[in-house]
Amino acid sequence: MPELPLVLLHAYPLDARMWNPLRESLAARTRLITPDQRGLGRTPLPPTNREPSLDDAAADVVAMLDKLGLDRVVLGGCSMGGYVTMAVLRRAPERVGALVFIDTRAAADTQQARAERLAVADRAESEGIEGWLADDMLPKLLSEHARSTRPELVATVRELIESQQPSGVAWALRAMAARPDSTEALRDVDVPALVIVGEQDSLTPPALAGDLADALPRARLVVIPGAGHLTPLETPQQVGDAVLDWLE
Incomplete structure (x- = not known):
């Protein structure tokens, strides 16, 4: 695995800056690539008439690998980034030499979770996200201990959330709500995984x-x-050590 670059995909509703606490330690060990996903961070939301789908986000990742001339990589992600990783496995499994899944799941959304995502997407489009999305997400993203004792971390996550475009937030929510269950597909993935x-x-x-x-x-x-849910931001040392130990 040491010769394969490491591509890490960020969580919703953040961008690639969430990997900053890990960047130095991981980049010292391997080539590290952390793209912003469509509609989030510095990556625009392409104009399209298609329904939001993580398959399109997976196509973005494969296109990036093509542009960089990378045949195979260690591919992983946190939360939504893990869902996109699973979509890449469905689309181009030959491009994945190993996997890193961080705070994510293989199962599809329940009916209730899907409805909640779609309602938040509608609100983001109609009202924007300022003043409410971060307040709604922070208790879900960080542990209670981190929220009560680390105001600088809370401020960092809040800034990451509030800097996103409402259209990108809405697209990501609808794409996640439409994703399939990946459990059975993963059973055929015969590569090392963390x-x-x-x-x-x-x-x-x-x-x-x-x-x-x-x-x-x-x-x-x-x-x-x-x-809590954002381990790369809340406990970067432990996450970095786990990834580096596994790479060895």
């Missing part, structure tokens, strides 16, 4: 991370004590 989850992750808890690891034939599961 699954990381925060012990206090309420969105994709350790039980779901365990299901994801169980579906993968060659997976290692790492649970980060005390951490």
Whole structure:
């Protein structure tokens, strides 16, 4: 694995800056690539008449690999980035030499979760996101301990959320709501895989991370004590160590 670049895809509703706390340690070990996904960060939302789909986000990743001349990579992501990784596996499994899944799940949304995503997408389009989306997301993204003791981390995550375009937020929500269950597809993925989850992750808890690891034939599961959903931001040292140990 050392010769394969590491591509990490960010979570919703953030951008590639979420990897900054890990960037120095990972980049010292391997070539690190952290793109913004469509409609988020510095990547515009392409004009299209198609319904939002993570298949299009996966096509963006494959096109990026083509542009960079990369045949195979270690591909991974956090939360939505994990969902896009699964979409890449469905589209171009030959491009993936190993996998890193962080605070994500293989299962599709429940009917209730899908409805909630679509309602938030509609609100983002009609009202914008300022003043409410960060307040809604922060309790889900960070552990209670981090929210109460690390105001600088809370401010960082808030700034990342509030800097996004409402149209990109809405697109991502609708694309995630439409994603299929990937559990059975993962059973055929015979490459090394690392699954990381925060012990206090309420969105994709350790039980779901365990299901994801169980579906993968060659997976290692790492649970980060005390951490919430955004382990790369909340516990970057532990996440970085887990990735580097696994790469070795």
